């Protein structure tokens with residue numbers, strides 16, 4: 166089988182109400198949709214986890230990766246990946262857009278292979294450990310009053326979740342007070358995850374971490390900027406609450422440093438960002454060797470990213486819990502003819518079809534396309 170073409174489309178869909186985290190405002194969802202065509206008529210789908218600048222991803226793939234793909238056998242996936250990685254590295258791009266773009270290509274290659282062999286990707290990863298994954302709701306966002314945020318938390322519990330993420334990081338004292346009010350309102354039978362989105366200094370993170378311990382928080386996520394690995398390691402040693410991070414990191418080389426320095430309890434690579442399915446599987450295995458949990462990042466991802474992540478999570482031993490976004494995201498809710506992002510009783514099911522086990526809603530794709538890349 167040979168690759169005969171790579172079809173690229175930048176998709177953008179506005180959202181109804183702006184979404185606020187500690188570091189930025191979100192007003193639309195974007196992705197670069199990759200379709201790899203083959204001479205056997207099989208088409209593989211992938212995309213990257215890049216909620217902005219979809220056109221930058223598409224043009225990078227067209228200019229740098231497509232020449233490496235045409236005429237190749239998709240089953241040479243790993244070799245193609247490393248040729249592409251080496252090309253990007255030569256330009257100093259071992260993180261960011263280059264690796265996000267490569268992630269999209271890599272996922273599409275897996276989809277081709279799974280479809281050609283007529284098996285779900287999780288089987289190609291060694292088989293699944295679980296049919297359903299425990300999921301947490303992402304997230305109670307910043308912005309509304311604490312009263313409204315408390316009610317939002319309750320709505321996630323009513324929907325069936327037993328674990329909920331709360332955004333924080335703009336004011337440590339208010340964040341600690343919110344934790345007290347959450348426990349007062351909902352007790353200690355629910356897992357509370359707190360995401361700081363890299364907003365704190367070491368001292369502030371230590372102060373917040375003490376409050377997180379007092380209110381028995383499940384994990385604190387990205388308390389510090391990812392550049393400060395030494396502070397992460399110090400913070401982790403100082404606190405009993407788990408420290409999670411990884412959505413801002415790329416490839417096994419990036420994660421090697423986090424693990425070797427003892428910076429995290431939970432590794433959160435994103436399949437559509439950190440290098441694709443095989444890189445994230447390797448990151449999870451490396452984490453396992455350090456006794457560290459794997460809880461893949463998916464927030465803001467499209468349904469394609471969700472499907473890819475579900476296959477990896479199902480087939481990986483040290484998987485801990487699955488991130489399931491509950492706020493508006495048309496690319497998660499509308500992109501597929503068969504939704505993969507639905508939960509029941511706080512759990513999410515693993516897709517069963519060949520490859521990723523998904524099918525695009527072509528009408529949605531048509532409406533969301535802002536540019537095609539030839």
Ligand SMILES: [Mg+2]
Nearest residue numbers: 360386387412
């Ligand atoms: Mg996060």
